[in-house]
Amino acid sequence: MGKILIINGSPRAPKSNSKQYAALFSKACSWESHYRDLTRANHLELCQAADEVSDVLFVFPLYADGIPVTLLNFLKTWEEYGSRQKPTVSVLINCGFLEAEQNNVAVKMMELYCRENGLPFGSVLKIGGGEAILSTPFRILVQAKIKKLARAIVRQENRTFQVTMPLSKKMFLNASTSYWIRYGERHGITREQMASMQIEP
Numbered sequence: 022m023g024k025i026l027i028i029n030g031s032p033r034a035p036k037s038n039s040k041q042y043a044a045l046f047s048k049a050c051s052w053e054s055h056y057r058d059l060t061r062a063n064h065l066e067l068c069q070a071a072d073e074v075s076d077v078l079f080v081f082p083l084y085a086d087g088i089p090v091t092l093l094n095f096l097k098t099w100e101e102y103g104s105r106q107k108p109t110v111s112v113l114i115n116c117g118f119l120e121a122e123q124n125n126v127a128v129k130m131m132e133l134y135c136r137e138n139g140l141p142f143g144s145v146l147k148i149g150g151g152e153a154i155l156s157t158p159f160r161i162l163v164q165a166k167i168k169k170l171a172r173a174i175v176r177q178e179n180r181t182f183q184v185t186m187p188l189s190k191k192m193f194l195n196a197s198t199s200y201w202i203r204y205g206e207r208h209g210i211t212r213e214q215m216a217s218m219q220i221e222p
């Protein structure tokens with residue numbers, strides 16, 4: 022039986038959607054699993070932990086059509102560390118936009134990294150609408166796909182799954198726009214301020 026290390030690569034790991042996806046995965050996976058948030062200070066600890074498992078699952082958000090820099094920095098450390106074991110790497114990635122395919126480039130980045138470092142590549146789950154889906158009735162669609170991902174990893178298969186909210190782009194845009202406007206209002210930020218390039222008021 023394998024053992025899996027789940028690494029949350031979200032820059033806001035303790036409060037992230039990725040944390041919730043990772044928790045659902047742990048529940049669905051029949052293997053022993055160990056969960057860790059990725060921080061600037063624990064790279065070495067995670068490299069050592071990766072030497073003790075058969076599989077690593079990276080759970081992270083899409084940032085600017087790619088992988089977040091927090092995760093990129095860890096991948097550089099892991100490469101330099103030169104792991105003794107070569108665990109199979111799987112990926113669970115979520116993005117804010119509706120289309121799960123938005124995650125394709127980030128998946129390719131992970132595949133390339135694994136190829137260059139002699140790490141076997143496992144399975145993938147791409148989630149669209151990842152900021153919202155868990156608080157909607159479509160949560161069950163994600164849970165079902167996470168179960169499939171867990172099963173594929175345990176069976177050592179190379180599978181790719183994806184899931185999103187079954188909404189039209191127009192409905193998604195309307196719902197997300199009013200969500201963010203209300204969110205801004207709660208924090209004293211106007212729509213115009215949110216649309217500007219200024220990140221500090």
Ligand SMILES: Cc1cc2nc3c(=O)[nH]c(=O)nc-3n(C[C@H](O)[C@H](O)[C@H](O)COP(=O)(O)O)c2cc1C
Nearest residue numbers: 031037038039082083084085086116117118151152
């Ligand atoms: C700096 C930044 C860049 C982002 N870039 C994208 C993007 O290119 N495409 C996308 O669909 N979502 C993008 N998002 C949205 C996140 O992927 C989404 O909110 C995700 O649910 C965050 O997951 P987390 O809570 O696990 O960090 C971005 C979010 C931030 C903060």
